[in-house]
Amino acid sequence: MTATADLKEFIxxxxxxxxxxxxxxxxxxxxxESAQRKGDTNPRAVRETFRSLHTIKGLSAxxxxxxxxxxxxxxxxxxxxxxxxxxxxPLPAIDALLKGVRGIEQRVAALGRGDGAAMxxxxxxxxxxxxxxAAVSTAPPAAPLDLEPALLGKLAPxxxxxxxxxxxxxxxxxxxxxxxSPARAAEGMTINSVRERMAAVAEIVRVLPRAVPVSPGAPxxxxxxxxxxxxxxxxxxxxxxxxxxxxxxxLHREVEAPILAERGNVSPEMATSELEEDxxxxxxxxxxxxxxxxxxxxAMEGLSSLIVTRFRLARAVAALNKRGINTRELSEIMVDxxxxxxxxxxxxxxxxxxxxxxxxxxxxxxxxGLRRATNRAVRLELEGGTAELDKSVSERLFPVIVHLVRNAxxxxxxxxxxxxRRGKPEEGLLRITCGAxxxxxxxxxxxxxxxxxxxxxxxxxxxxxxxxxxxxxxxLLCIPGLSTRDIVTTTSGRGMGMEIVKRTIVDExxxxxxxxxxxxxxxxxxLRVPLTISIVDAFSFECGEQRFVVPVAMVDEIIxxxxxxxxxxxAQEDGGPTVDIIxxxxxxxxxxxxxxxxxxxxxxxxxxxxxVVRRAGAPIAFAVDRMLGQQExxxxxxxxxxxxxxxxxxxxxxxxxxxxxxxDLVALSTSLNVRTGASRAQP
Amino acid sequence: xxxxxxxxxAGTEYALPxxxxxxxxxxxxxxxxxxxxxxxxGIVTVRGLVVPVIDLRVRFGLPPAELTLDTRIIVTESExxxxxxxxxxxxxxxxxxxxxxxPAPSVVSERASGFVHAVHALxxxxxxxxxxxxxxxxxxxxxxxxxxxxxxxxxxxxxS
Amino acid sequence: MTDILVVDDSKxxxxxxxxxxxxxxxxxxxxxSSGLEAIERLSLATFDMMVLDLNMPDIGGVxxxxxxxxxxxxxxxxxxxxxxxxxxxxxxxxxxxxxxxFLAKPFTPDAIIAExxxxxxxxxxxxx
Numbered sequence: 001m002t003a004t005a006d007l008k009e010f011i012x013x014x015x016x017x018x019x020x021x022x023x024x025x026x027x028x029x030x031x032x033e034s035a036q037r038k039g040d041t042n043p044r045a046v047r048e049t050f051r052s053l054h055t056i057k058g059l060s061a062x063x064x065x066x067x068x069x070x071x072x073x074x075x076x077x078x079x080x081x082x083x084x085x086x087x088x089x090p091l092p093a094i095d096a097l098l099k100g101v102r103g104i105e106q107r108v109a110a111l112g113r114g115d116g117a118a119m120x121x122x123x124x125x126x127x128x129x130x131x132x133x134a135a136v137s138t139a140p141p142a143a144p145l146d147l148e149p150a151l152l153g154k155l156a157p158x159x160x161x162x163x164x165x166x167x168x169x170x171x172x173x174x175x176x177x178x179x180x181s182p183a184r185a186a187e188g189m190t191i192n193s194v195r196e197r198m199a200a201v202a203e204i205v206r207v208l209p210r211a212v213p214v215s216p217g218a219p220x221x222x223x224x225x226x227x228x229x230x231x232x233x234x235x236x237x238x239x240x241x242x243x244x245x246x247x248x249x250x251l252h253r254e255v256e257a258p259i260l261a262e263r264g265n266v267s268p269e270m271a272t273s274e275l276e277e278d279x280x281x282x283x284x285x286x287x288x289x290x291x292x293x294x295x296x297x298x299a300m301e302g303l304s305s306l307i308v309t310r311f312r313l314a315r316a317v318a319a320l321n322k323r324g325i326n327t328r329e330l331s332e333i334m335v336d337x338x339x340x341x342x343x344x345x346x347x348x349x350x351x352x353x354x355x356x357x358x359x360x361x362x363x364x365x366x367x368x369g370l371r372r373a374t375n376r377a378v379r380l381e382l383e384g385g386t387a388e389l390d391k392s393v394s395e396r397l398f399p400v401i402v403h404l405v406r407n408a409x410x411x412x413x414x415x416x417x418x419x420x421r422r423g424k425p426e427e428g429l430l431r432i433t434c435g436a437x438x439x440x441x442x443x444x445x446x447x448x449x450x451x452x453x454x455x456x457x458x459x460x461x462x463x464x465x466x467x468x469x470x471x472x473x474x475x476l477l478c479i480p481g482l483s484t485r486d487i488v489t490t491t492s493g494r495g496m497g498m499e500i501v502k503r504t505i506v507d508e509x510x511x512x513x514x515x516x517x518x519x520x521x522x523x524x525x526x527l528r529v530p531l532t533i534s535i536v537d538a539f540s541f542e543c544g545e546q547r548f549v550v551p552v553a554m555v556d557e558i559i560x561x562x563x564x565x566x567x568x569x570x571a572q573e574d575g576g577p578t579v580d581i582i583x584x585x586x587x588x589x590x591x592x593x594x595x596x597x598x599x600x601x602x603x604x605x606x607x608x609x610x611x612v613v614r615r616a617g618a619p620i621a622f623a624v625d626r627m628l629g630q631q632e633x634x635x636x637x638x639x640x641x642x643x644x645x646x647x648x649x650x651x652x653x654x655x656x657x658x659x660x661x662x663x664d665l666v667a668l669s670t671s672l673n674v675r676t677g678a679s680r681a682q683p
Numbered sequence: 684x685x686x687x688x689x690x691x692x693a694g695t696e697y698a699l700p701x702x703x704x705x706x707x708x709x710x711x712x713x714x715x716x717x718x719x720x721x722x723x724x725g726i727v728t729v730r731g732l733v734v735p736v737i738d739l740r741v742r743f744g745l746p747p748a749e750l751t752l753d754t755r756i757i758v759t760e761s762e763x764x765x766x767x768x769x770x771x772x773x774x775x776x777x778x779x780x781x782x783x784x785x786p787a788p789s790v791v792s793e794r795a796s797g798f799v800h801a802v803h804a805l806x807x808x809x810x811x812x813x814x815x816x817x818x819x820x821x822x823x824x825x826x827x828x829x830x831x832x833x834x835x836x837x838x839x840x841x842x843s
Numbered sequence: 844m845t846d847i848l849v850v851d852d853s854k855x856x857x858x859x860x861x862x863x864x865x866x867x868x869x870x871x872x873x874x875x876s877s878g879l880e881a882i883e884r885l886s887l888a889t890f891d892m893m894v895l896d897l898n899m900p901d902i903g904g905v906x907x908x909x910x911x912x913x914x915x916x917x918x919x920x921x922x923x924x925x926x927x928x929x930x931x932x933x934x935x936x937x938x939x940x941x942x943x944x945f946l947a948k949p950f951t952p953d954a955i956i957a958e959x960x961x962x963x964x965x966x967x968x969x970x971x
Contacts, residue, residue: 005862006951011856054898055853058927061949062859119705154906180883191879207901209882209910220886221914224879512730528730546715598717636714636733642819643726643735644720651726651733659714659726659733 006373007062011111012362012402013390014063018108021052022193025101028052033094043086043158049097050079056104067117068104077099086158096127114364145251147175151208151225159206166203166229169575172539173251174202174230177209179212191224194241199241202230280421300534301553307341310334312670314618319489335641349532353388356434356442358382359398363405363432370409377416377427378409390532395407396509397444397529400501404446404525405430412450412523422520437439441511441528449522453515474515478482478502507653509533510636534635538662540654541609543624544600549633549652550611550663557612559584561623566591577672582621591621597672613665620669635662646671685781688757689810690773694746697770698779698803698810705729705758705765707773710736710750724769729758736767742818743798761815768818777810779803784812845870845963846889850881850907851896851925860894860925863952864959878902882910885917892921892962897928897937905940911939921962925950 027599028045035042057072075097082089089097103124107117145152145163152160163173178194191207198204205227214221228238238280321327360382361677367380389397412427413419420426428450437443458476459466467473477498505511511529538549540556565583569590591610595601610621633652636659638644647668651659686701689766706729713725722741726733736756740747748754758765759839801812811818847864849872851857852953861872873890878899886921893911897904904924911917919941926933929947937945946958 005859005865007859007862007952010855010859010862013858017853017855051898051900055856056928058898058948059853059855061927062856064949138745180886182887185883185887191883192877195879207879209879209902211910211914220883222882222886224883510728510732539949600715600717636728638733640735640766642723642737642766643719643733645716648718650718651714651728653728657728658712659728661714661716676795 008064008370008373009366011063012366012398013057014065015108015112015362017060018056018068018104021099022054022105022108023471025049025052025056026098029094029098029101032089033091036088036091036094041086041088041158042423043083043156044162046086046089047083047156047158050076050083053079058295065107065111065117065238067119068107070125071100071103071107071120071128071460074125074131078128078131080272086156086161088258093131096131099124100128107336112361114361114368117451139555145173146249147227147251151210154208155206155227163227167252171203171229171231173205174228174234174237175249175251176226176228176237176241176243177210177223177247178226178241179218179220181217181219194224195226197241200228201232201237202228204228240429244478245523261362271417296348296352303341303345303348308345310337310341313337315670349390352391352532354391354394356389356394357384357386359389359394359401360434361431362398363401366402366405366408367430370406374410375415376409376413378413379427379429381429381431383431383433383435385433385435387442388432389442389529392535393442393529393531393533395507396504397527400504400527401444401446403497403501405432408446408448408450408523412448412452414451436531437528440530442531442547444527444529445524446527447522447524452519452521452523453517454519470514470516473517474498474502474513477515505529507655507657508634510634510653530636534650536635537630538652539611539630539632540628540660541611541624542626542628544595546598546600546656547660548594548624549654549660549661550665552630554664554666555611556614556615556619557584558627559610559612559621561591561608561610580623584612584619584621587619589619589621591623592672594622594624597622597668611665615666615669620665622665622668633662634651684778687777687779687810687812688773689775689777690755690757690768690770692739692743692771693748696776696808697799698812699757699759699815701776703759703761703815705756707757709752710754710756710769712750713769727756727767729765729767732765734758734765734767736769737818738769739818740769740771759815759819761819764819766819767800773821777805779805779810787811845891846873847871847959848873848875848881848884848890850875850878850893850899850904852876852899853896856896856925860955863955864894865951866956867959867963878907881907885911885920888918888958890920892923892943892959894923894925895942896960897924897926905937906940908937908940921960923958926954 013048025048028049032042032049035045053072053076057076058068060066060068073084078093079097081679103120107120111117145160167173176198178189178191180189180191184190195204195207207227208225210223210225211221212218212223228237232240234245234248235250281330314334317327317330320330363382364380367378370376371378408430409428413430414422414424416426418426429447431445431447433445433447435443453473455473455476456466458473462476462479464476464479467476478501480499487590502513505513505527510530510533511527514526515523516526517523537552539552539555540547540549542548546602559582561582567581567588569581577592577597579591580587580591583589589612608621608623608625609627612621614620631654633654636650637650638648647664648661649664649667650662652662654660685700688701688704688707689695690697690699709731710727715725716723716735717767719725719735722738724736724738724741726735728734738747746772751771754769755773756767756769757773758767784803787799787802798817799811800814800817803810803812845867846904847870849857849860851860854876857874857876861874864870864872873884873888875884879901881893881895882902884890895904895907902910904926908922908924913923922941923944923946924937924942925946926937926950927948934945943962944958946955
């Protein structure tokens with residue numbers, strides 16, 4: 001290993017970021033076009049387009065993708081002038097720019113597939129070159145804004161115009177101030193978070209830094225000025241953002257006549273003639289939506305609550321039935337409802353699935369980079385298959401594959417000379433296969449025909465006995481902190497970070513990891529992972545010497561159990577669990593002892609903490625011994641009927657290799673048939 | 684001839700066809716599952732799956748045993764279910780002639796509540812052949828029956 | 844320990860810069876993804892130098908630089924500008940705005956290491 005970083009290794013990350021910037025450039029160019037067709041301008045979108053292309057150019061230059069640099073450079077140069085002047089882009093130029101973006105997209109996609117990026121055609125370059133410099137600079141409009149000249153001078157003409165237009169449209173233009181401090185930063189109040197929260201209640205036109213005298217209130221000698229347009233009240237903004245209401249000031253006096261810069265260069269008639277074909281063009285870019293995974297998680301959470309509701313409904317129907325009421329029609333509806341919920345769940349799960357090919361499509365590029373860096377001759381064989389797996393699994397799996405591939409090329413496959421001496425083909429073979437092993441699991445193998453792992457040497461380095469089988473070898477390779485350098489130099493180089501591979505595959509994903517290696521012949525790593533996983537943020541706690549977790553989203557509050565605030569409800573004849581009443585901020589909340597419900601050996605009669613959940617809106621508390629912490633956990637389903645029980649929604653691994661039960665306290669309280677609410681008086 | 688995993692339980696040797704066995708591993712404890720039948724020692728993670736562990740001693744009505752270094756779980760797969768069996772020890776894999784299986788004498792099958800369907804004499808050793816599907820049974824185990832509220836049944840074993 | 848603030852709105856670029864500079868022993872890195880965040884971090888903690896991109900949303904590198912040079916406490920902070928605009932005019936402009944040094948993208952790991960070493964070495968001497 002050399003000390004110098006290899007920037008080629010960033011190519012995968014580059015591809016991801018380039019795609020993001022390309023998406024921005026496309027969207028912003030279309031926004032510019034649609035504004036200009038309406039005789040309007042959108043200088044902000046021009047700026048965003050410019051910035052995206054500028055970033056693409058810089059990144060492409062860093063990783064050495066010259067064809068993209070060639071295209072992006074021309075586009076950037078052209079856009080810079082328009083960004084400075086705020087003048088409208090000529091419509092034919094937008095067309096050429098969109099073609100340029102598409103040219104970059106094609107090259108980025110080719111790189112992702114492992115093909116090279118072709119040099120751009122002369123035709124495309126000529127089209128971009130001929131864009132010329134047609135920008136006419138326009139004077140900024142006179143601004144009736146109540147802003148000191150130092151700040152006003154920093155605003156671009158289009159920003160001033162944006163403020164004026166907003167005012168003319170009946171919005172209020174405001175200036176807000178945020179003063180950062182270590183104390184605020186500790187509470188999560190930073191310019192980034194303030195900006196984010198502000199964006200929810202106002203249109204942010206510009207944020208500027210302003211130096212202020214150092215004071216206890218402004219220890220950094222800095223305050224940020226946010227220029228806003230909004231329809232919200234000062235009070236609402238202050239509350240949403242978490243700043244004092246007196247840091248907000250109006251930017252304008254009363255509005256006289258609307259002030260608008262005249263910039264309609266394109267007549268509507270002219271625009272419509274071109275509109276039709278462009279519409280179909282835009283159409284082809286539709287049909288694919290980028291969605292943040294967190295939004296899908298929200299949908300899934302919503303579905304979970306629907307399922308809980310259904311559970312209650314089913315109970316209610318059963319109760320009616322018991323009373324001799326005919327529930328046939330209701331039951332039929334319930335059957336439909338169950339099927340619909342199942343379908344909906346499957347649909348949401350499907351949205352999260354990505355083809356396994358997507359996981360592998362960046363491997364050729366990685367191998368090519370490594371080949372160049374190491375001077376190894378490597379042939380890559382990929383067998384992708386058509387399986388699909390959950391995005392979150394795919395995201396966790398990718399670094400593991402990168403790791404295994406890098407180790408194989410860097411260390412396992414010998415130099416061409418050495419291979420020749422050993423009577424092997426000069427070109428090493430790296431083979432990756434990917435296939436669904438069942439409906440629920442994916443198997444990936446990474447095989448090389450390199451030097452194999454010398455078990456005795458690894459064992460010596462680890463100070464352990466030589467393992468006599470592959471399982472023992474894997475345990476050795478996965479010893480945390482095993483000096484990577486020693487392993488790298490004395491053996492085939494496996495071992496570097498293998499404990500991270502194991503943690504990801506086995507502990508995080510609940511999969512399996514196997515190795516088989518023959519000295520002198522090569523090594524195969526086999527990974528088996530579930531196609532889907534479900535991850536939630538959860539509290540872990542202890543009760544009756546057993547650990548449990550409960551999803552944070554289900555918890556209303558965690559309270560101290562103070563025996564002063566407890567009242568015991570007389571024991572009942574129905575065999576139900578003991579119910580106490582605990583006073584929470586003056587409201588009586590029924591409380592159950594989790595240890596008693598689960599028949600665990602409780603340390604004390606009353607748990608010291610109680611987890612409050614809401615069932616149909618009413619709080620119910622479960623006393624537990626102590627809270628342990630909060631973390632993201634991967635939930636594994638509990639499938640076998642022997643161990644399926646109400647209130648238990650799955651199991652997880654908190655890192656000790658043992659399953660920990662994931663509780664659904666809402667379902668548990670429902671199954672116990674305990675009445676919730678502040679009063680247990682009369683049904 | 685067919686391969687069998689041989690395991691011991693309270694001094695008796697049992698045989699289980701190898702094709703029903705996924706793997707064997709040492710046993711260091713399972714996570715208790717409230718509400719599960721008493722013979723379920725809890726759950727363990729095997730190859731990323733959450734798997735119930737049946738304590739065969741409890742299932743067979745034998746006195747429970749302490750954990751020892753020999754204690755094993757045999758992970759079985761049948762009819763799509765993966766279930767682990769906790770046994771006193773499991774060390775051998777033997778080839779047995781299927782034709783030499785004899786029907787279990789009634790006294791044996793009664794004592795073992797039908798879990799043993801045949802016996803196999805191998806020299807001086809007597810191996811009991813298990814009916815895995817009977818042991819797993821309960822394919823329609825109703826969680827509501829193992830009620831959490833009714834304390835008379837379905838109480839998981841507490842660690843000793 | 845040398846603390847370096849790395850400011851770039853591109854995560855890949857930040858990661859690349861840090862990957863290169865890791866070769867310098869005893870350094871630790873803090874990221875900022877915008878000019879505003881950079882100014883905020885500078886006002887709340889002390890750094891030994893800043894590596895600054897020019898092209899960023901809200902306020903660009905030159906504006907960050909102008910602000911930093913206007914602050915008494917930050918006037919002497921070494922700032923290295925990293926930019927795709929490698930022409931002489933841009934170089935002139937950022938040096939005039941107060942940059943300590945100027946590095947054009949694309950750069951090699953060795954180039955950025957040498958540049959940072961030169962800045963930090965100079966600082967060490969001036970302190971001694």
